[in-house]
Amino acid sequence: MKKLLFALATTAAVIGFSAGAYAADKAKVCFVYVGSKTDGGWTQAHDIGRLELEKALGDKIETQFLESVPEGPDAERAIERLARSGCGLIYTTSFGFMDATVKVAAKFPDVKFEHATGYKTAPNLATYNSRFYEGRYIQGQIAAKMSKKGVAGYIASFPIPEVVMGINAFVTGARSINPDFKIKVVWANTWFDPGKEADAAKALIDQGVDVLTQHTDTTAPMQVAAERGIKAFGQASDMIKAGPETQLTAIVDTWGAYYIKRTQLFLDGKWETSSSWDGLKDGILTMAPYTNMPDDVKALAEATQKKIESGELKPFTGPLKKQDGSEWLAAGVSSDDGTLLGMNFYVEGVDDKLPK
Amino acid sequence: MGMFEAILLTVITAATPLVLAAIGELVTERSGVLNLGVEGMIIMGAACAFIATQLTGSPYVGILAGIASGAIFSLLFGFLTLTLVANQVATGLALTILGLGVSSMIAEPYLGQSGIKLPQIVFPVLSDIPFLGAVLFKQDLIFYLSIALVAGVNWFLFKSRAGLKLRSVGDSHASAHALGINVIRTRYLAVMFGGACAGLAGAQLSLVYTPQWAENMSAGRGWIALALVVFASWRPWRIVAGGYLFGAVSISQLYAQASGVGIPSQFLSALPYLATIIVLILISHNRRTTLINTPASLGKSFVPDR
Amino acid sequence: MRIELERRADVSKLFSILSPFIALGLTLFFGGIMFMMLGKDPFSALYSFFIEPLTEVWSLHELAIKAAPLILIAVGLSVCYRSNNWNIGAEGQFIMGAIAGSILPVVFYEWQSPLVLPLMMLLGMLGGALFAGIPAFLKAHLNTNEILTSLMLVYVAQLFLDWLVRGPWRNPGGMNFPETRTFDATAVLPEMFASGRAHWGFGFAILAAILIWFMMRYTLKGFEITVLGQSQRAGRFAGFSSRKMIWFSMLLSGALAGLAGIAEVSGAIQQLRPVISPGYGFTAIIVAFLGRLNPLGIVVSGLVLALTYLGGEAVQVSLQISDKPIRVFQGLLLFFVLSCDTLIHYKIRMIWYDLNDTTGEGAR
Known part of the structure; x- marks a missing residue:
């Protein structure tokens, strides 16, 4: 009842609005963050990587993110939301997202996933880490x-x-x-x-x-x-x-190099699962x-x-x-x-x- | 500098924000209002104090901004719970949610900036007293303020007429009203005092403890302050005892770790909480004294009958 | 200008239904302005926030998952708060319930039987109840304030869980990462419907709400809770023991929080991790009061609060904004809902000028 009334109350406000009016020609690359993207530490480093990715491949992709996502069932929901919203490649940037990523990856075989610092992989789920x-x-x-x-x-x-x-x-x-x-x-x-x-x-x-x-x-x-x-x-x-x-x-932490490399592979259709552990020589740190x-x-x-x-x-x-x-x-x-x-x-x- | 002295200095820095926020909340609760939004007011104070300091270059302006922002932010709580008689527990929690959101929004441009540390005020002569001098007389303004505030609140509550009125409002708002005391106005002032103290505690965080802005930098200290008020059974000097006890236990566990004791750090981290519970059990065995100090109208809304 | 309240003779039925909608209207208005100031289309923001999560089946399942622990905990808390016992440590009881319930799938993982699941749920309730029993004992027999003890024990429970999953209960096959082994299929709470992943935790929540509602409304116990909550002295005259009530309400709310914990772990996470709750025990306090401490109201408020989390994510994705304005928006919504409830019990009068008023008491 309440839900219905909620719906009615806002319907008046949203007449004429249609969801999903996005440029469909660009591939969507998405990020799930455990902290705030301005935390000055771990998550911010990933977000700087995302911005570098946008700068490098911005004509072919658009990026999206969800920040301050708690580990556990919330993570599973957040990742699923991104998968459903049309993301082709999703980076989940905390160890605690591992099992949530595995579960969602199994549900969306056509979406590619990359999980930072974990150890579980699947045909559409790769892991990456930095030395x-x-x-x-x-x-x-x-x-x-x-x-x-x-x-x-x-x-x-x-x-x-x-x-x-x-x-x-x-x-x-x-x-x-x-x-x-x-x-x-x-x-x-x-x-x-x-x-x-x-x-x-x-x-x-x-x-x-x-x-x-x-x-x-x-x-x-x-x-x-x-x-x-x-x-x-x-x-x-x-x-x-x-x-x-x-x-x-x-x-x-300079994740940008890795994000650009992997996203390029994804765009070229050459993306394959892997467990990469890059170091100083690869520029990931x-x-x-x-x-x-x-x-x-x-x-x-x-x-x-x-x-x-x-x-x-x-x-x-x-x-x-x-x-x-x-x-x-x-x-x-x-x-x-x-x-x-x-x-x-x-x-x-x-x-x-x-x-x- | 001796080790004990060094530990004491660290404890003082850690305990001061707890004491400040708790002494403010004590006055609020003595007037019969339970404001669970301390965490939200502290973080607002921290954000505004830091912003004002960065804009003006003066940490003293920052202190004022912290105090003012805490007081203004608490007015929101006051309006809802006192004027609109909304539930105090829920409104306080909502204030915390709002404070964490608003502070991280307004202070976002200041992330990563190095702040200006509040300078020490050194009392000549006194600071030369061995041991005590460096600990007590070479501190910053906010530390001195925290002690002065506790002494002031103690005097106010138990020695002044206005304090008596405030306590009577907290003990029985109906009889206070019958005596012609303006219950709502008294409570508004008490809530704002609590907000100002929490704001000052926030200023201590972003100007003294760690001169920088970081989201959620209050890190749960508002909850500890709330617990301290109960721990102190609403008596001002016990806030100092409780705050310093809590600070001492949490700091000494870090020193113990640094010297390599090899006890799981989780157990050491749990010590301050357990210590607080145990001491409270020891001092609350006397039901009568506890009851005397607990504001009887705590958490209850008041609407004058007409 | 002053605002003055006048108590209504009766609770306004009209406003107890209408006030949430007035609150919603105000939130939509001010929230819309905020989104506009951020340069975003307010209509699409509000649509994403309130409507979009309700338009898809998977999302409704997620809503149920998110609301289940909130409702379950809040229903228990409502009994505590109505009887004047201030348990604010439900977060700790949630965690201890989850730990106690996980003994079977983590320590005795080789035992696989249909009995495992019901036993886990019972152990979870027991764990939560026993942990709530500590502040109950301290209050009932040593006169120690439960606000402080229950809150402090939250931190103890968090650290205990942290130690367990990094130490003795760490998954031997998990590369030394801090998590337990994954639960066997026999220890996983099944899904309620085939259409999505909402598990029986939500069923427990609804059931608990109905049972507690029935208890409060139709049984002597419910009457006892209300009487003791309003006046201990009146309760004593009626022959009720406030000491027994401390035990009853704390153990009950602890058990429900513990059940929420083990249901969450078994149904949604399937292992223990250093952090298993994004603060459900604290959010549930708001849920309890938003639901006006009425179990059925709590079901509604739990769903609404869960919706604000889902809606917040939907807005982040559809409008590309950070989660900070969304948290502010969530705060606004809470404030408006709380303040509009005033209308149920009071008439609000604006007094624009009052020249003779020097006492601040208003003319009589």
Whole structure:
């Protein structure tokens, strides 16, 4: 009854209106975001990628997005809505959208789906991810050069393989320069809470770390580092504005390159499912300018970056020991991707116990 | 600087917004009005304070903007619940939804900008006292204001005539009305005071705690402030005790993590909430004192009979 | 100018039906202006918001999915609020219900039997009720305010779930990602109709609303709730125990929130994840009051609120705007609905001038 009256009440207002008056000749490429597209972190990086895609292929495609979509049943609905509204290619940009994407993909075999950071694929569902750890390895080396005390602080979000991998890459990089280097970890249990991230930064600095890095999304830790006069690394985007004299470099997510590549394949009718895990060499992540460091450290960082890009250096290469001292990788052996993607142990040098 | 001192400084920054928002809500609730929109008013204050600071270059203008925006925003709640006698619980929750939406809309152009931090005001001589000096006398204006406000509210409620009137409105609006007290006007003022304090708490977030604007940066602090009022059983100085207890537990768990204790971080993160519950149980065993302090008309609408 | 209210002798039947529509009209008007200021066609925006989600079958199913937990929780809360017990921790009870119900499909996943599903639902209700039992016990026996305890326990429940899915209950075959194994088919709440994915959670919600409505209206218990809610003293004279009422209302609302939790997990998500609710327990508080604490009204308000989420997404897609103005619009709608309900009990008089009024009390 109420619904009917609702309908009547607005019908008067919508006479003459017809839905779906869109240019039908362009292909629609759609994005599902977990956060707000202006969150200054993870989601914004994806949205910048979307805008780059529009710029590159704007004459052939139009893009659409849904933002702040909660994970779970809401995600399934949001993805289905986009699939129904005529999207040909849909990017779902959060790990938590994995099963929702799988379900909707099964329902719409003619629509192509790409899910970020997951591991389930289907003929019309591909996955993509970025080798952030390559950047963290470089950061570790810089930290080891810059730190006087040989201890860095690491503000972590949640204990998932991605974050653990980042911590290990940082330590491995640092220990390649200073074998005694250590890091202290604080789990903030949030991706996004400026206050709590600032508190975590203060706690770490008060306990004697003199370089700070973070795997949470706001610039609050950078601001604290600037205030206390130590150096820090940015996360997800270039945070130089928050710490002009503080930021050493930042890992910048540049998804645009991947989006353009895959969407072009889609337009050409050559899109196929894949599990791609691109790195520095593919431009899916870039390093913000190396600043606030002596020239020799900068040269070292640049050289390492080149070696990683050329494939000469793989960050996780033995000899490497696990935290308990047992051997993980023998000399010269590099880790396989499977172990990295499911990583749930620390390497030597982490002053923390991994939450189980 | 000693470790203990360092922790205290961090605790003060974390606890100040809680104390501010809670002391405002305490006055609102003492007048018999339950405003669950604290979170929405804090975030409005944070957004407006940051915008005003960026526009004028002065964080003090920002503070004023934060206070004003909180007070004005609370008027919306006042109009609905006091003039139109809408349900207070639902209106408060709706105010939070609206505040989160409006703040992220108006402050969008300011995302990613680095703010101006409110400078410290250093009391000469006093700040040289070992230990206490740095902790208590080298702070920013908002911290001093938070303590002054608690003292002021305490005096106002229990020592002044106007405060007595306000409490009588909260305890029994019908008898207060019969005594010739203007119930609605009193409540409007109390609601606006609550809004102004929440706005100031917001200003502390975007000017002191983390000088920047980020959507939803209040991150649930409004709810904690609401809980603190209950925790304090509507007595001003207990707000300070509760706020600092909560801040202390949540900050020390971060320090504990940094020193590598190896307890699951989820359990450590749950500690402040559990600690608050346990302390409340310990202090609320005496039914009579609790009842005396609880405003009896809390949450009930008032319409003068004619 | 002042606005003055005058209590009606009786509840206005006309306005209890009309007020939501006046509210809707006001929202349409002001919302239309807002969309126009954003440079969007207000008519198509409003169409997408209110009508489009109701024009397709799949979307109606989604509406039912979204409304089910809101209605189920809000119906339980209405009993609490009517009896003056301020349970605002339904979010935590939702989560604990989901956890308790998931013990079977996660820990005893090898046991597959038709009994699993009913047992899961029972366990879910039990989990929610027990968790609500904590603030109930503290209030009834230690005199601890339930607003604070129930709210604080929400955070505890969230962190507990977080720990479970990252630790002991993590899917061994899930690459160490924080989620449990997917439920077996025998542990999945079936769909109600063949035409879409709305599951029996919605059926539970409607059933609960009818049962509680019947209880409130026709049974002695309902009378007891109303009396104790209005005046504890009157209740005592009638021989009702407010302590027992604390237990009854909190356990009932906890059980319903727990049922909502396990129904959501089993019917819609099919595994536990670090976050399983986008704040249903808090949104349900608004739903309860929008429905005027009447179970049948709650069914309507739950559907309307669910519609605002679906409509919000539809507008985002059709007009290409961000979700911020949509959240403002949602807030506006709530404000108008709440304020228009005043008309049911009161006449509103505008007093334009009042020269002799110095007391602010108005001339008598």
